[in-house]
Amino acid sequence: MEPKIFxxxxxxxxxxxxxxxxxxxxxxxxxxxxxxxxxxxKAKYRSAWLGLAWAFLPxxxxxxxxxxxxxxxxxxxxxxxxxxxxxxxxxxxxxQLFSESVxxxxxxxxxxxxxxxxxxxxxxxxxVSAVVQVCFNFIIKLxxxxxxxxxxxxxxxxxxxxLPLVLLALLALGILFGVLIVPIxxxxxxxxxxxxxxxxxxMFLTPVGYSIPSEGLLNEITQWNPMAILIQCGRELIFTGxxxxxxxMLGVGLITGFGLALGWVLYRATFPIAVERFSS
Amino acid sequence: MAETLxxxxxxxxxxCKDLRRSLHYGLSDLCRxxxxxxxxxxxxxxxxxxxxxxxxxxxxGECLGIIGRNGAGKSxxxxxxxxxxxxTIGRVSVHGNMQALIELxxxxxxxxxxxxxxxxxxxVLGIQRKYIEEKLDEIIDFSEIGDFIDAPIQSYSxxxxxxxxxxxxxxxxxxxxxxxxxxxxxxxxxxxxxxxxMNQFLAKDKAVLFVSHNMHxxxxxxxxxxxxxxxxxxxxxxxxxxxxxxxxxxxxHLEEADSKNxxxxxxxxxKITGELRVKSAFIDCEDNPEGRSITIEPNQTRxxxxxxxxxxxxxxxxxxxxxxxxxxxxxxxACSVIRDAVCVKKGDVLRREMIVEMPPLHxxxxxxxxxxxxxxxxxxxxxxxxxxxxxxxxxxxxxxxxMQYDRMTQGAIDGFGVVQMQIKYPDE
Numbered sequence: 172m173e174p175k176i177f178x179x180x181x182x183x184x185x186x187x188x189x190x191x192x193x194x195x196x197x198x199x200x201x202x203x204x205x206x207x208x209x210x211x212x213k214a215k216y217r218s219a220w221l222g223l224a225w226a227f228l229p230x231x232x233x234x235x236x237x238x239x240x241x242x243x244x245x246x247x248x249x250x251x252x253x254x255x256x257x258x259x260x261x262x263x264x265x266x267q268l269f270s271e272s273v274x275x276x277x278x279x280x281x282x283x284x285x286x287x288x289x290x291x292x293x294x295x296x297x298x299v300s301a302v303v304q305v306c307f308n309f310i311i312k313l314x315x316x317x318x319x320x321x322x323x324x325x326x327x328x329x330x331x332x333x334l335p336l337v338l339l340a341l342l343a344l345g346i347l348f349g350v351l352i353v354p355i356x357x358x359x360x361x362x363x364x365x366x367x368x369x370x371x372x373x374m375f376l377t378p379v380g381y382s383i384p385s386e387g388l389l390n391e392i393t394q395w396n397p398m399a400i401l402i403q404c405g406r407e408l409i410f411t412g413x414x415x416x417x418x419x420m421l422g423v424g425l426i427t428g429f430g431l432a433l434g435w436v437l438y439r440a441t442f443p444i445a446v447e448r449f450s451s
Numbered sequence: 452m453a454e455t456l457x458x459x460x461x462x463x464x465x466x467c468k469d470l471r472r473s474l475h476y477g478l479s480d481l482c483r484x485x486x487x488x489x490x491x492x493x494x495x496x497x498x499x500x501x502x503x504x505x506x507x508x509x510x511x512g513e514c515l516g517i518i519g520r521n522g523a524g525k526s527x528x529x530x531x532x533x534x535x536x537x538x539t540i541g542r543v544s545v546h547g548n549m550q551a552l553i554e555l556x557x558x559x560x561x562x563x564x565x566x567x568x569x570x571x572x573x574x575v576l577g578i579q580r581k582y583i584e585e586k587l588d589e590i591i592d593f594s595e596i597g598d599f600i601d602a603p604i605q606s607y608s609x610x611x612x613x614x615x616x617x618x619x620x621x622x623x624x625x626x627x628x629x630x631x632x633x634x635x636x637x638x639x640x641x642x643x644x645x646x647x648x649m650n651q652f653l654a655k656d657k658a659v660l661f662v663s664h665n666m667h668x669x670x671x672x673x674x675x676x677x678x679x680x681x682x683x684x685x686x687x688x689x690x691x692x693x694x695x696x697x698x699x700x701x702x703x704h705l706e707e708a709d710s711k712n713x714x715x716x717x718x719x720x721x722k723i724t725g726e727l728r729v730k731s732a733f734i735d736c737e738d739n740p741e742g743r744s745i746t747i748e749p750n751q752t753r754x755x756x757x758x759x760x761x762x763x764x765x766x767x768x769x770x771x772x773x774x775x776x777x778x779x780x781x782x783x784x785a786c787s788v789i790r791d792a793v794c795v796k797k798g799d800v801l802r803r804e805m806i807v808e809m810p811p812l813h814x815x816x817x818x819x820x821x822x823x824x825x826x827x828x829x830x831x832x833x834x835x836x837x838x839x840x841x842x843x844x845x846x847x848x849x850x851x852x853x854m855q856y857d858r859m860t861q862g863a864i865d866g867f868g869v870v871q872m873q874i875k876y877p878d879e
Contacts, residue, residue, distance in 0.1 A: 174545060175547045176542060176543070177532075177542065177544075178541065181484045181487065182484075183486075206570065206571055206572070206575075207558070210563060210567070217562055220533045220558050226624055285557075286557055287535075287557055288535060289551075290535075290551065290553070290557050290558075339774040355851055358478055436485075440484045441481060443536055444480050444481050444484065448474065448477050
């Protein structure tokens with residue numbers, strides 16, 4: 172067996188070894204990641220009186236807010252051919268898949284501080300655990316969507332077979348942002364404090380509760396907003412069966428993939444340095 | 452020649468005292484890491500060396516102890532060896548499978564049941580799930596949790612949690628195990644169980660690195676000891692040699708504290724009448740250079756104690772000399788009472804010389820507390836830690852059994868008490 176060496180030398184200097192270790196760790200952490208996710212999910216819902224209801228109450232509440240705003244003519248929804256509540260709820264569920272992915276990695280890392288400072292386990296397990304938890308929440312919300320579609324008697328189009336690609340891209344993009352804020356978030360609490368505000372702002376900049384305006388500043392922003400591209404694409408695939416945003420969606424997905432690889436390296440570099448600062 | 456499993460060469464680690472600056476340094480270290488540079492090995496502002504130039508090797512079948520006072524760098528060293536924290540300079544090479552047991556029950560969630568937590572803990576420690584599922588009953592049995600195994604562990608006592616964690620940890624199968632005082636928790640029965648398990652582990656030709664500030668634990672299992680003092684190796688070698696030097700040093704520390712505090716500390720002030728006050732006290736002989744403390748071999752059975760009293764009024768009364776033998780932590784070990792009578796005038800000085808039989812004691816520091824108790828629950832005087840007694844460690848020639856045999860041949864009884872008392876007047 173090859174000896175393990177710990178010394179003060181950047182692991183970037185040996186890229187081959189680094190990649191080998193990364194893949195080795197990712198493969199080895201799958202059980203631990205799953206176990207930690209199951210632990211957190213069980214503990215979360217076991218101590219809540221409403222239990223699993225908390226997985227779909229937030230999207231319902233947000234949808235209601237948007238429905239009221241739209242009803243009062245405060246939001247434009249031109250060109251929307253399906254009932255507005257369904258349209259918004261689909262957008263919100265997609266958005267929350269993204270936003271939960273942003274929050275989850277830092278949340279799991281911060282919740283595991285004492286574990287991190289005492290045991291050397293593959294740090295990737297925490298991100299795997301975050302992904303599993305986000306997916307679990309999303310699957311529950313899917314049941315909610317089934318129910319809503321059935322209620323209005325609407326059938327999604329054939330385009331839905333491409334939807335998993337969009338979902339994967341949304342998840343990956345969220346996790347990428349989430350992993351990128353971990354190195355700062357473990358040192359400074361400011362990240363946690365500002366996260367919900369920033370996400371709220373981003374949600375309003377993304378056409379979640381409204382259709383994309385045909386001109387103006389918001390139109391410019393949406394063109395370059397990756398979340399807008401993904402959500403737009405997902406929505407169109409469900410309701411119209413084809414989307415102009417399909418190719419841009421693939422582009423976003425590809426860039427996100429490269430980004431994740433870099434984010435992963437950054438994430439790994441963070442731990443030995445961060446652990447000595449929050450260890451007791 | 453046994454195979455070297457762990458090698459530490461010229462290890463050094465610096466830390467920053469200031470929180471804000473430390474976070475800032477953390478980010479800048481991270482940036483350096485990402486451009487492929489290593490951290491600065493020069494001290495930056497408000498930094499200090501927590502460890503300096505540490506080297507050690509650990510071979511198969513060996514048990515190495517690391518001792519040192521709080522803050523000597525023991526835990527930091529363990530964290531670097533286990534790979535949690537990077538060293539600033541030097542390197543650690545680990546051959547074989549290593550497990551650090553820095554905390555028992557890592558990953559436990561209070562809301563979940565004991566059974567669920569066993570699986571989580573095992574996962575965190577890297578034990579195969581299938582293996583642990585097979586051993587589940589054995590683990591539950593060993594932990595002695597009983598029916599509570601299906602209750603959330605927030606309802607467990609801290610002892611139960613530790614036992615559960617230890618039962619899981621036993622099923623790891625590393626070549627090297629790093630242990631950080633985890634054995635110090637739990638009751639005596641658990642400690643014995645844990646010790647037995649460790650000995651079995653060593654018998655399987657593994658290696659143990661054991662970190663503790665408790666001399667007794669270190670003495671009982673390690674072959675070799677490294678003594679850390681403010682981040683540097685102070686002494687390294689055979690357990691008995693290092694242990695006796697370490698003990699000597701702590702005695703010196705205690706004595707320094709004692710010499711600063713030559714006055715008596717009185718306890719139970721409310722019950723003290725002060726009609727007869729302790730004026731001075733000596734152990735062994737009147738001109739004992741160490742004053743009120745003494746270091747003896749574990750096979751020494753008797754001590755001579757001398758106390759001078761000062762009378763505040765004319766007295767004709769019976770009273771009891773009461774001796775309490777206690778550990779420095781304050782746990783009582785034994786007590787003894789002897790009856791006495793005085794017939795003195797105000798201003799008289801009175802001396803009592805007592806020969807005290809000592810019980811067999813393990814190496815370590817002990818104290819004697821003294822009270823002169825009058826009939827009717829009032830006291831003439833009551834002094835805390837009037838004497839301190841340090842028992843020297845065992846050595847190769849003077850093993851625990853040899854010492855006990857020595858005591859036997861001296862006709863020692865295994866009790867504690869005054870066996871002889873002489874009444875003297877200092878002026879005589």
